[in-house]
Amino acid sequence: MTTLYTSDHEWLKIEGDVATIGITDYAQEQLGDVVFVELPKVGRSVKKAEAAAVVESVKAASDVYAPITGEVLEVNETLGTEPGLVNSDAGGAAWFFKLKIADKSELDGLMDEAAYKAHTA
Amino acid sequence: MLARDDSAALKRTPLHALHLARGGKMVPFAGYDMPVQYAPGVLKEHLHTRAGAGLFDVSHMGQIELRAKSGKLDDAARALEALVPQDIAALAQGRQRYAQFTNESGGILDDLMVTNLGDRLFLVVNAACKAEDEAHLRAHLSETCEITTLPARALLALQGPKAEAALAKFCADVTRLKFMDVAELGLNGLPCIVSRSGYTGEDGFEISVPADGAEAFAQALLGNPDVLPIGLGARDSLRLEAGLCLYGHDIDTTTTPVEGGLSWSIQKSRRSGGARPGGFLGSDAILAQLDGGTVHTRVGLRPEGRAPVREGAALYDSADATEAIGKVTSGGFGPSLNAPVAMGYLPTAQAARDTLVFAEVRGQRLPLRVASMPFVPNTYKR
Numbered sequence: 275m276t277t278l279y280t281s282d283h284e285w286l287k288i289e290g291d292v293a294t295i296g297i298t299d300y301a302q303e304q305l306g307d308v309v310f311v312e313l314p315k316v317g318r319s320v321k322k323a324e325a326a327a328v329v330e331s332v333k334a335a336s337d338v339y340a341p342i343t344g345e346v347l348e349v350n351e352t353l354g355t356e357p358g359l360v361n362s363d364a365g366g367a368a369w370f371f372k373l374k375i376a377d378k379s380e381l382d383g384l385m386d387e388a389a390y391k392a393h394t395a
Numbered sequence: 396m397l398a399r400d401d402s403a404a405l406k407r408t409p410l411h412a413l414h415l416a417r418g419g420k421m422v423p424f425a426g427y428d429m430p431v432q433y434a435p436g437v438l439k440e441h442l443h444t445r446a447g448a449g450l451f452d453v454s455h456m457g458q459i460e461l462r463a464k465s466g467k468l469d470d471a472a473r474a475l476e477a478l479v480p481q482d483i484a485a486l487a488q489g490r491q492r493y494a495q496f497t498n499e500s501g502g503i504l505d506d507l508m509v510t511n512l513g514d515r516l517f518l519v520v521n522a523a524c525k526a527e528d529e530a531h532l533r534a535h536l537s538e539t540c541e542i543t544t545l546p547a548r549a550l551l552a553l554q555g556p557k558a559e560a561a562l563a564k565f566c567a568d569v570t571r572l573k574f575m576d577v578a579e580l581g582l583n584g585l586p587c588i589v590s591r592s593g594y595t596g597e598d599g600f601e602i603s604v605p606a607d608g609a610e611a612f613a614q615a616l617l618g619n620p621d622v623l624p625i626g627l628g629a630r631d632s633l634r635l636e637a638g639l640c641l642y643g644h645d646i647d648t649t650t651t652p653v654e655g656g657l658s659w660s661i662q663k664s665r666r667s668g669g670a671r672p673g674g675f676l677g678s679d680a681i682l683a684q685l686d687g688g689t690v691h692t693r694v695g696l697r698p699e700g701r702a703p704v705r706e707g708a709a710l711y712d713s714a715d716a717t718e719a720i721g722k723v724t725s726g727g728f729g730p731s732l733n734a735p736v737a738m739g740y741l742p743t744a745q746a747a748r749d750t751l752v753f754a755e756v757r758g759q760r761l762p763l764r765v766a767s768m769p770f771v772p773n774t775y776k777r
């Protein structure tokens with residue numbers, strides 16, 4: 275399994291042709307206390323860079339962009355009742371949605387962990 | 396995100412170094428570099444203020460003294476009544492009152508606190524408006540009053556159920572103050588003006604303190620484990636839960652005190668049929684609204700879902716209406732309620748409690764109900 279990152283602070287875990295997507299620990303720290311998460315509908319097709327989900331902190335609403343093009347296979351319903359999971363486990367239990375990858379070549383432009391660390395340093 | 400370089404042009408309060416030392420996350424606010432939150436975050440800071448005591452730096456707000464040139468306080472009070480719809484002449488010594496500066500059409504230039512300190516009136520005004528407020532006072536009151544701004548004073552707010560005990564360690568006299576009482580007291584060796592007020596809905600105090608002693612005093616207060624420093628983020632969510640207006644958002648030059656739901660702050664003496672009716676800027680419009688009602692009015696709103704509905708969201712009377720009937724002026728998440736809360740303007744005819752309206756959020760129509768305010772009951776010591 276490979277983990278990749280976007281410059282907009284999303285992470286993707288790639289397993290076969292499925293990408294699980296969440297926001298990074300760096301992002302949750304910048305957002306502050308997350309109080310609401312709006313997730314895409316299963317079956318929706320999203321284009322790369324399209325707003326696919328919304329994270330509301332106490333302070334403001336922030337879009338979560340689809341890092342790649344694909345179809346939404348599954349969403350993390352737990353975030354509906356426990357939005358605070360984004361703060362406590364951004365890189366793990368607080369995944370947002372899974373996409374069926376439409377075009378694997380789109381992964382080429384994403385960062386690996388070392389590059390992402392340099393990006394946020 | 397704000398580059399740190401941008402902060403160089405921002406003004407700093409006397410507590411700036413303390414905010415940095417305490418890990419405050421600094422943001423520009425009304426021209427000042429201010430802490431929006433500390434390490435615990437807005438949710439925990441909010442809940443701590445409701446359960447313990449929160450210390451807020453509100454030194455960016457303006458502090459102004461008015462003295463009558465005649466030496467008679469009553470002359471200053473009557474002069475100020477030309478600019479606010481409130482009864483200032485009847486304000487007793489050691490008492491504070493909420494007021495609004497109005498303009499000629501009845502709109503609100505700023506909201507403020509006015510205190511009778513015996514020999515002078517003491518005003519606390521919003522940071523973003525303080526220069527205009529001073530100019531407004533000078534333009535209208537210079538003939539009758541000496542107007543003195545107090546840039547060398549800091550302002551602290553200590554709010555929450557443990558505020559009284561925390562402050563009483565410095566001066567037992569603070570326990571004698573009731574809501575909106577004010578006294579000049581020595582605290583930590585400093586001459587302070589202490590009012591039993593704040594803007595969180597909690598019991599608490601606002602303390603005007605000389606700038607050069609402010610940091611030591613704040614440190615002394617923070618030595619109490621019940622007292623935590625709280626940022627502007629939680630101050631905003633606390634005042635929203637308390638149903639209190641934020642100037643520039645819930646009230647501004649396009650809203651009158653009556654439309655803003657602030658008629659309670661206008662005493663009978665200044666209304667039609669009172670002892671000193673009108674005589675303030677915009678009084679024709681405001682008295683007419685007090686007598687005949689308004690077209691629009693500020694209401695509390697409770698979103699039925701979990702999604703916060705924020706400032707600027709248009710309000711509709713049905714899920715498919717094409718014309719907006721109002722808009723949200725403040726909205727967010729209420730940590731004490733664990734639910735979203737908002738306030739906004741609706742046609743007065745559609746402002747009854749429990750009325751169902753819809754807000755447009757990201758292309759969806761979310762249902763909200765008109766609710767009475769405060770959303771969280773206040774705990775003032777009356």
